[in-house]
Amino acid sequence: MVSDIDRAGVEKAYERWAPVYDLVFGKVFDQGRQSTIAxxxxxxxxxxxxxxxxxxxLSDYSRTTRICxxxxxxxxxxxxxxxxxxxxxxxxxLLAVMDAKNLAFKDGSFDAVVAQYVITAVPDPEATLDDFVRVLKPGGELILVNHIGAESGPRRAFELAFAPLARRLGWRPEFPWQRLVNWAQKHGGVALTERRPMPPLGHFSLIRYRKT
Known part of the structure; x- marks a missing residue:
């Protein structure tokens, strides 16, 4: 699959966001973050x-939960x-600079992998998800919260129109649910356990997979 987002572009986008990220996105993404942490x-x-x-x-996790x-x-x-x-x-x-598609951890290292607003901002979502599952222990959980594109209607039209600008800012607004369905079927080693709409207005979803 040809990427429509490149790693260098993502790095530059988030370098620009770093000074103001908490102010701009703190409240907007708060409920999704809290749900994944819970x-x-x-x-x-x-x-x-x-x-x-x-x-x-980081400060919202329980102090008994170990975080990398x-x-x-x-x-x-x-x-x-x-x-x-x-x-x-x-x-x-641990806090480390790392490519989400090439995690420098051994297989089966974690009880859960949390990825908040990540999948639509990486060049190769399917390969990235594969590596998330690789580092999970058997029975471990992949916990995502992400924008899922509308299938039709005015929101779909807006997302498609906004997409070129969004890519320059570092993400895809039109990412379809079917892409995750196809990935899970091809991977074969995960089972969907939850898909829950998140505020604002259900534009985001909490999505959970268990490593089988």
């Missing part, structure tokens, strides 16, 4: 947070590291 905390153990960004979510956070943006991670030090988050084991 699920991850119920699972417990060792969690990989992919696209951890500025670390906005990775992101492609070094400026974002610098803010996350400052947050960990300032808040004394001893349960954060």
């Amino acid at each position: 699920v991850a905390d119920r699972i417990g153990g060792r969690i990989l947070d992919v696209g951890v960004g500025t670390g906005l979510s 956070g990775v992101d492609i943006s070094e400026p974002m991670l610098r803010k996350a590291q400052n947050r960990v030090r300032a808040l004394g988050l001893g349960n954060v084991e």
Whole structure:
């Protein structure tokens, strides 16, 4: 599949977002973040947070949940590291610059992988999801929260029109649900356990897969 987003473009986009990301996106994405964290905390153990960004979510995890956070943006991670030090988050084991499609972890390293607003912002979503599942333990959970494109109607038309600008900002607004369905069928090692609409107005979804 030919990528319509490239890694260098994503890095540059999030370097620009880093100074204002919390202010611009903090409230908008808060419920989705809190929902994924609640699920991850119920699972417990060792969690990989992919696209951890500025670390906005780190202090909301239970202190008994061990966290490794990775992101492609070094400026974002610098803010996350400052947050960990300032808040004394001893349960954060690691923060590292890493490509989500090529995670530098052994197979079966984590009880859950959390990816908040990541899948529509990577060059190869299917290969990225494959690597998320690879680092999960058998029975572990992949917990996503993401915008899912409308199938039809005015919102679909808007997403298609907005797509060229959105790509320059670092994401795809028209990402279809069918793409995840096709990925899961091709992968064959995951089972969908939940798809829940998230505010605002159901534009986002909490999506959970279990590694079978």
